[in-house]
Amino acid sequence: MNNGNRTGTVLLVLAVAFFALGLKFVSGFGTRLPAPQNISLVDTQFLSTATFRKSYAELIREKADLSDFDCYACHEKGKPPTLKFDAQHNLIVPKEHEDIVMGHGTHNRNNNCFNCHDEQNLELLQARDGRQIKLVESPLLCGSCHGPTYRDWEAGAHGRTGGYWNRSLGPIKRQICVDCHNPHRPKIPSLTPAPGPHLLHPVAAVAVEDSH
Ligand code: HEC
Ligand code: HEC
Ligand code: HEC
Numbered sequence: 259m260n261n262g263n264r265t266g267t268v269l270l271v272l273a274v275a276f277f278a279l280g281l282k283f284v285s286g287f288g289t290r291l292p293a294p295q296n297i298s299l300v301d302t303q304f305l306s307t308a309t310f311r312k313s314y315a316e317l318i319r320e321k322a323d324l325s326d327f328d329c330y331a332c333h334e335k336g337k338p339p340t341l342k343f344d345a346q347h348n349l350i351v352p353k354e355h356e357d358i359v360m361g362h363g364t365h366n367r368n369n370n371c372f373n374c375h376d377e378q379n380l381e382l383l384q385a386r387d388g389r390q391i392k393l394v395e396s397p398l399l400c401g402s403c404h405g406p407t408y409r410d411w412e413a414g415a416h417g418r419t420g421g422y423w424n425r426s427l428g429p430i431k432r433q434i435c436v437d438c439h440n441p442h443r444p445k446i447p448s449l450t451p452a453p454g455p456h457l458l459h460p461v462a463a464v465a466v467e468d469s470h
């Protein structure tokens with residue numbers, strides 16, 4: 259046999275072998291792939307961009323029920339309601355306002371209704387310097403006590419700016435303090451964290467966790 263013939267045979271054997279391997283690969287014969295995992299969709303609550311609450315300004319935009327803000331449907335003009343306190347000097351919130359749970363700051367530091375509402379005109383708010391403020395302008399009230407946070411918010415470092423980066427497509431939307439903080443109980447409620455990513459090798463991951 260000459261060299262040319264031998265090379266030809268070797269190449270033919272290799273070609274047949276690779277063809278057979280290729281067939282096995284394509285047909286999947288003899289390989290056991292693990293069953294694909296069923297990955298459930300992310301709960302839509304983690305995709306919502308809604309703020310924690312709806313402010314008075316937002317309710318006006320949505321033309322929602324505003325009866326809670328109609329103070330003089332129940333109160334008498336020119337007769338400011340008197341605040342009632344218990345023996346420990348804790349404010350008693352009357353039954354008619356039982357949906358208001360006061361808790362502004364630790365140790366109930368800012369629970370007095372008239373720290374914020376204007377007793378002469380319940381439909382207005384009142385800043386620390388006596389300025390009367392409309393309900394829709396409540397950030398000015400918050401800012402009268404929370405100066406640094408208010409400045410951060412004005413600069414866009416506190417709160418959230420939505421809308422459009424490209425102003426030619428549309429305006430930006432700045433949430434106001436009471437879109438996120440309940441003025442009566444401003445601490446943000448704790449949130450359920452969204453689930454972590456799906457692991458490629460869940461079994462191996464469990465083994466790693468067990469070794470801790
Ligand atoms: C830290 C400031 C602050 C204090 C203290 C405060 N409020 Fe308010 N209150 C506000 C602001 C601001 C709004 C408007 C919120 C909005 O725009 O959604 C409001 C809204 C309301 C409303 C209308 C709708 C609602 O939330 O029920 C009522 C009624 C009310 N306050 C009563 C009271 C009473 C009664 C007290 C005392 C027990 C009190 N507030 C203490 C700031 C305050
Ligand atoms: C559904 C009727 C109703 C509406 C609406 C209402 N109030 Fe009252 N409010 C009452 C009653 C009743 C009391 C207890 C008697 C009183 O002090 O006049 C009261 C008490 C209060 C007090 C004294 C709270 C305390 O701890 O003693 C404040 C302050 C007050 N209201 C503010 C407001 C403001 C501000 C609004 C509008 C944003 C408002 N209320 C709307 C019925 C109402
Ligand atoms: C009269 C002054 C005053 C006004 C007006 C006021 N705050 Fe406060 N706020 C306080 C004080 C005092 C604390 C408590 C600080 C502490 O305990 O260290 C506080 C605490 C807070 C906290 C921290 C959370 C907590 O409960 O400890 C948040 C958030 C807050 N305020 C948001 C607001 C918002 C939003 C407004 C406007 C609706 C507002 N505040 C209006 C005085 C004020």
Ligand code: HEC
Nearest residue numbers: 397400401404407408411416417418433434435438445446
């Ligand atoms: C888009 C939602 C959002 C808006 C709008 C917003 N806040 Fe906050 N704020 C938060 C969150 C979230 C925290 C952190 C909550 C926590 O740690 O409990 C916070 C924390 C705070 C605190 C606690 C102290 C601090 O700085 O960490 C204060 C006070 C406060 N905000 C005041 C304000 C005031 C005043 C405004 C309006 C001028 C405002 N916030 C607007 C979401 C918001």
